[in-house]
Amino acid sequence: MLKWIRNYYVDETIKDPGRTRARIIVGKYVPGIYVVTLSDNPGNILEILSTAVLTQRGARAICPPIVGIAKGKDGAVQMVQDIIEQVYRETGNLKIREYLENR
Template sequence: MLKWIRNYYVGEDVKNPGRARARIIVGKFVPGVYVVTLSDNPGNVLEILSTAELMQRTVRMICPPVVGIANGREGAIRMVQEIVEEVFRETGDLKIREYLENR
């Protein structure tokens, strides 16, 4: 089961984000939509996954918490950049995981 942070980010160009989230939760493919997640890898902070990857039950089961959904890979990359900038602007630090978990 996918975990979502409270107040997750939604890309500006995601059409009908509620429907997209519902489809992602049940394991359906949402064309062109990517999710940004916290990373389980200590060397990374955030990861970008396609909804095609989330169709696999095992991936959904071990997927770290979702912090945002975006339209297209480029949109997901922009979202990661915006998250990092927001965290630095608000805290003066780059403790992204702590910021997102307590947001």
């Protein structure tokens, strides 16, 4: 089962975010949509995954918490950049995991 953080980020170019999230939850491939997740790898902070990866039951079972959905890989990269800038601007540090979990 996929885990989502409360108040996850949504790219404003996604027309129907509720429907998009519902399709991701049930394991449907949503063309052109990427999810931004917290990373399980201690060397990384955030990861970008295509929804194609989440159609696999095994990948969905081990997927870290989702912090955002974006249209296109460029949109996902921009979302990661915006998240990092927001965390630094509001807290003065880069404790992104703590910020997102307590947001």
